[in-house]
Amino acid sequence: MNLQALGDKLHRYRIQLQRTVDEVAAFTAINVERLNNIEKGLLEPTGDEVLILADYYRCDFKFFISNEQVAPFEQTETLYRAHGREFSKEDRSAIQEFLYLCETEEFLTQEIHGAASTFAYTPRGNYFLAHAESAAKEFRRQMGHTDREVPRDIYSEFRSVGVHVFRRKLDNSKISGIFVMHPVAGKCILVNYNEDVYRQRFSAAHEMAHCIFDSEEGASVTIPGDKDIREVRANRFASCYLMPPETLRLLSNPAIWSEEETQKWANNFRVSCDALGIALNTAKRTDLETSRRIRGYRVTRQAKIDPELPESLTTQQRFRKAALLERGLSDHYVKLCLDAHSQGIISLGRLAEALLCGYGELAILASLYGRTVHGY
Structure with a gap:
């Protein structure tokens, strides 16, 4: 066991999670002096201590004792360097658990079902919005959807092509979703469960676009309103996947929709009225005034449908x-x-x-x- 490397990993994880040595000691029942010496590479931990610390940091214990075992260490460091102020201590722990769940899910899926199918798309040209529209159409085709069909359980569809999708409550309401390219599990999406159920759905589709186009770029955080071209492309993919322009063209004239009819169509697409109004305007089905009127409506919380919480439940x-x-x-x-x-x-x-x-x-x-x- 390389004690210096082990100590460095433990120290870096502790700093990432914004934990003090005292906090780690209180949780693990390993005294402060001993923890300090382990982190400095001056003391070899017992096997039980390695397991306890691995459990605390939600990490495979093999990562700590092997120079070959990998973990999403660099990815999270990059994430926090770029967006550190956005993440509370609790959110950092939530992300660590999310990554642990992704790695566990990948292992169990391989053991039980073998390798999952994949979705690959190669962009042509330099027009990002065209990439988004074409990829959404191709992914819908692979999922077996016609132009008239609306994806019902998008989480299941993304999982069917090997993407790990988890919804988890985050304290920071500005964060809609996170994409991480895990060195073991592959493409991983975290959706903020604190958001509206239809916003979560759009966020998941947005992060799926990052899986398709930006997996080489590393971890990313989605904050609504970000005008980065990759974020705009991801929004366009989500819109076209959930509300294909071909389907929008078949609808009756939105200019004469009542509030009730608007809510009905938004609920049929499983999107917010805001997202529907933007999509209709982009598809040239409405003028700006009508789009704004539609965006001002709201689907009632009771009417919204969550595929992972079906009506059949008590x-x-x-x-x-x-x-x-x-x-x-x-x-x-x-x-x-x-x-x-x-x-x-x-x-x-x-x-x-x-x-x-x-x-x-x-x-x-x-x-x-x-x-x-x-x-x-």
Whole structure:
């Protein structure tokens, strides 16, 4: 074990997460003097201490003890250098958990299902908006959609081409989404669960554009209103994917839509009235005045549809699953973890780690999915 390299990794993670040595000591029960010496490379930690610290930093323990094991270390450092002031201490921990979930999901997916299909698009020319429109059309085609069809569960569609999508509550309401090219898991999207449910949907599609076009650029943060050309292209992709111009041209004249009819069409597309008004104007279906009127309407919160919280759920189930989503635990991910445990791929302890919970919560969580946990 290279003690200097290990200490450096631990120190850098602690700084990234804005933790003091005292805070780490209080959580891990490893005393301050010992932690300082481990970080300085003067002391070799025990095996248990390595596991405890890996759990604290939500990182594979092999990363700390091996010079070959990789983690999204450089990616997060780049992210915080560029946008550090946007992230609270809590948000940094949330992002670290998100990356851990992505790596776990990738491992379990490979073990159970093998390699996922992919989506590849090669831009032609230098017109970014044309790239967005063409890529959206091609992705819709690969997903089997006709011009008249609206994607219902976009999260499932993105996962079907190997993209890891997690929704997680972030404190900073200005952050809509984050894209990270994980060195192990690949393309990863985090959507701020604090946002309106239809805004989350648009944000996920926006981040999907970064997966397609900007994976070589490293991690990125999406803040509404950013006029960077890549952000504009990502918005255009999201709009064309969710509301293809071909479909918008088939609609009745928006100039005579009532508020109720506008809300109906926005809900059919699973987008906000604001996004619909912009898309209609871009497609030359409205003048600026009509677009502004449409953008001023709102779909009621009760009418909005979340594919990961279907109407078939009871009130209690909906509440409990929403609480899981807030922590980043999607139906897809939870079921994958439960399947992996039932097939003997991961132990009970590893299952608890993967689901960010203690042993006592496992049986309750599994029962929410009509499952039992063996060995508990």
